[in-house]
Amino acid sequence: MSHAPLPCCSVRGLTKNHGEIRANDGVDLEIRQGEVFGLLGPNGAGKSTLVRQLTGLLRPDAGSVQILGHDIVRHPERAARLLGYLGQESTALDELTVALAAETTGRLRGLSRSAARAETAEVLAELGLERLAARPLAKLSGGQRRLACFAATLVGERPLLVLDEPTTGMDPVARRAVWSAVDRRRAERGTTVLLVTHNVIEAETVLDRVAVLDDGRVIACDTPGRLKALVDGDVRLDLVWRDEPPLTVPAVARLADRADCSGRRWTVRTTPEEARELVAAVTAGPAFAALDDFTLATPSLEDAYLRLGGRHQGLAK
């Protein structure tokens, strides 16, 4: 008899209230082994609450969480032996040196002192942190500190990595180091990654599948490509005016009613044909004189999110 492979993480009907607020409302998710799975949503969508229940930090009001076949609601202490967690805070490690933070974390994951030291050296070299090894985390820049915490998450191997906005504040070099390290573990050891993010560009590049959360519910779950296909055909036109928009131009006046206006920036989602006409209208005469910049782009996950009925104005902070 053959079975479907064991999912890495299986969540059913997960519900959690914070007082009057329903932070998670019947969340269902299935994360396959070896995939990079994303949780995408605006602030307050319930991403962190969901992750805190998956990591055993928070008890759900209802529902089940299974990680690699273990019931985490009944045995929350098992989560620490199945996953490595990178939270948003580094206060527990701030006054340690980068090397000691990683080594101590490895030892607390059950490694011997020599194994923790050897793994620390490997991980620091892999992430290009050797030069900073002897410096306390508190003395580093935000991005460097984040990378050091990521290093600590990797020492003491676990089959699942839960990373809550891992690349916040990082420069492109550090960000690339993170995703190379993730890819290597996935290729060599089949590591699964659960990534919490509201960075749409990062989500599109690194995720195999993504669940979009809004007001505590999963409103969509698919590959970034398929989610974007929901808004296929449409394009997004961004206009940035130097000063006041030239409403005397009829095309601009018509646009004023339907564009999302954010200060001097107007965004409109439309068909490629109409976009062409709009571009022609705003790149000539008085409209062009008032125009500071414009971009025409294919749809992003953010457009898909809005089309799906996300109740917030986009995903950005």
Next chain:
Amino acid sequence: MTVLTPATAAPAAAPTAAPLGPAARLLPALAAVYRAQLTRAKVARIPLMFVATFQSVGILVMMRGVVDSGDNASSRAVVAGSAVLVVAFVALNLLAQYFGKLRATGGLDHYATLPVPAAAVVLGAAGAYASFTLPGALVTAAFGAVLFGLPLAHLWVLLAVVPLAGAALSGLGAALGLLAPKQEIATMLGQLGMSAALLLGVLPASHLPGPIRALRDLLPSTYGVDAFADSFAARPDWAAVLGDLGVCAGVGLLALTLATYAYRRVATR
């Protein structure tokens, strides 16, 4: 041959659960936390250590103005109380602040998502904070003994007093820091605890009114102060010293158990 057949059809076997990763055992984890905390203390706490020592030395100088020097109960109490005050400043006050901050900022999540026994985190941090006070306590005691004309012969008793009073005070500090609902309250409780150790530890017990003396008996550091004060006698009553140290050890054990309970309560759900 007997074939055992289940009465009802067994459900299709679920895929078996993956093996769990290793968990950290108590002593290695404790050693790792202790080492990390000691390094941390070296980086961040050396200036505060000077403050703790200067504070106690200042109190000794001040008390010299009102207490006669020479071997008497008051001078012993002042020197012993000032030395133990260094322990209270760091182990109770600073540890309460540290755990208060860790709880308030979500730093406890780091430990709570690692397979580490609660006692290892609490004992490692408490041990590191307590041992960090040893040099300051020794300097204060030596300075005080010279200032008040007390014998230096039994200063070594401090080597037992610091870890035992340290256990009691750091246990209390950790518990206060962890249980305080807000970081500011943790800081306030730590400061109050230290003030209590100052007032009730440094002033000679015989000069305190009855109710205050009863309060003094409740303070975990009192027995460390008394043991150390007794050791300044020309011929110390070692049974009394051991008795006081025994009480100190008992209170230390209780305080650390309370702190471990507090950690479990707030760090795990």
